[in-house]
Amino acid sequence: MLLTEIDHVAIAVFDLEAAVSFYETAFGATVEHREVVDSDGVEEALLKVADSYIQLTAATHDESPIAKYLAKRGEGIHHVGYRVDDCAVALQSMVAAGAKPIDEAPRPGSRGTTVAFVHPKGAFGTLIELVQE
Numbered sequence: 001m002l003l004t005e006i007d008h009v010a011i012a013v014f015d016l017e018a019a020v021s022f023y024e025t026a027f028g029a030t031v032e033h034r035e036v037v038d039s040d041g042v043e044e045a046l047l048k049v050a051d052s053y054i055q056l057t058a059a060t061h062d063e064s065p066i067a068k069y070l071a072k073r074g075e076g077i078h079h080v081g082y083r084v085d086d087c088a089v090a091l092q093s094m095v096a097a098g099a100k101p102i103d104e105a106p107r108p109g110s111r112g113t114t115v116a117f118v119h120p121k122g123a124f125g126t127l128i129e130l131v132q133e
Contacts, residue, residue: 002090006132007081008046008053012066014075016058020045023054033111042066044110055081079117079127087132091116094130099123106132 013019023029031045032053041064046053057069057078069078084090089105095101102117109115114132 007083008055010055012078081129
């Protein structure tokens with residue numbers, strides 16, 4: 001089994017501060033990690049839930065993938081991040097099974113991780129992020 005656990009569920013939001021405030025008020029959640037990922041055009045806030053995260057993510061500019069997603073679909077679940085021991089091996093396995101990679105090779109992700117995205121086409125309609133800590 002290449003998947004070790006769910007790393008995060010990413011939720012695209014227009015207003016990151018409002019979303020963080022909602023999760024703090026509704027669930028008593030606290031932000032464990034916050035980061036701007038310039039290469040992806042996003043700012044994220046990670047809320048720890050057991051050994052996984054809720055990743056609230058907002059666009060930092062109008063041309064980012066999150067901005068385009070929000071313009072087309074509105075707020076909501078954007079992708080699921082699966083934790084793996086070896087991102088390259090997991091990506092290769094998915095491609096061999098017929099998945100369409102967005103990232104041809106793993107790349108640096110937030111909080112010091114290595115990541116690769118797989119397109120929803122070929123993954124039963126779900127954008128998948130492979131995450132190696």
